[in-house]
Amino acid sequence: MGLEEGNGSPEKKEAKEEQGEDSVGLSRKLSETSICAPEEDEDEEGRKIELGPQCTLKEQLEKDKDDESLRRWKEQLLGSVDIAAVGETLEPEVKILSLAIRTPDREDIILQVPENGNPKGPWFTLKEGSRYNLIFTFKVSNNIVAGLKYANTVWKTGVKVDSSKEMLGTFSPQEEPYTHEMPEDTTPSGMFARGSYSARSKFVDDDDKCYLEINYTFDIRKDWQSS
Numbered sequence: 001m002g003l004e005e006g007n008g009s010p011e012k013k014e015a016k017e018e019q020g021e022d023s024v025g026l027s028r029k030l031s032e033t034s035i036c037a038p039e040e041d042e043d044e045e046g047r048k049i050e051l052g053p054q055c056t057l058k059e060q061l062e063k064d065k066d067d068e069s070l071r072r073w074k075e076q077l078l079g080s081v082d083i084a085a086v087g088e089t090l091e092p093e094v095k096i097l098s099l100a101i102r103t104p105d106r107e108d109i110i111l112q113v114p115e116n117g118n119p120k121g122p123w124f125t126l127k128e129g130s131r132y133n134l135i136f137t138f139k140v141s142n143n144i145v146a147g148l149k150y151a152n153t154v155w156k157t158g159v160k161v162d163s164s165k166e167m168l169g170t171f172s173p174q175e176e177p178y179t180h181e182m183p184e185d186t187t188p189s190g191m192f193a194r195g196s197y198s199a200r201s202k203f204v205d206d207d208d209k210c211y212l213e214i215n216y217t218f219d220i221r222k223d224w225q226s227s
Helices: 002-007 008-031 059-061 068-076
Strands: 093-102 110-112 124-129 133-141 145-156 158-173 178-181 194-205 210-221
Touching: 002 194, 093 210, 110 124, 158 178
Parallel strands: 124 210
Antiparallel strands: 093 110, 093 133, 133 178, 145 158, 145 194, 194 210
16 A cells, blocks of 8 residues: 555545545445435345235235145244234234343343433443344234344444344234344454444334334443443
8 A cells, every 4th residue: 555655646646535535425425314214125136125015914814715834824923813803903013122232241231212212322332342142022913014124224423334134034913022132243342443333223124114213322442331
């Protein structure tokens, strides 16, 4: 890098500087617009996936009732659901009951979600270079929720530094809550990784219905906070 910069002409250096400025500007514009941009499901070729019309549970059971394998799959998915209670309800409902961060040799960090979805101040603090898992507990009612996903975007000083999406699955309504544990991840480390971050987490389904959106900040520090 140093040799290329030293041997380059002033015109080339000026062009590189202008290109660098444009790249930074574009990066910032993308990160800012992504805050409110709708997320769409696409196939591998980038085309929008067309989803079929929603059906009530009663209609789901009536469809393909002559197909033995489908009937058994639906019965297994629905389990002990009381069709009489929810069979005529079209829209599923998902309520996120709790969020937690699990790290080795420490108690789980239980996160309280405010009603407005915007925690005040840093929501939590993580130690740099530490391993952790996110754990979600949620309840499904009214109807089957298809393709429930967790999407998370993180910014540092206004620049998007991470974006991820995890498919949680398809769930039938039931009295008992579901628990999903995310794959293990590791926080970044080093002087430039420490500091404050802003993030947005969303729980959406295949119909792009959002059940919870949380906008928050968190810190990565050199060590854990004292209890």
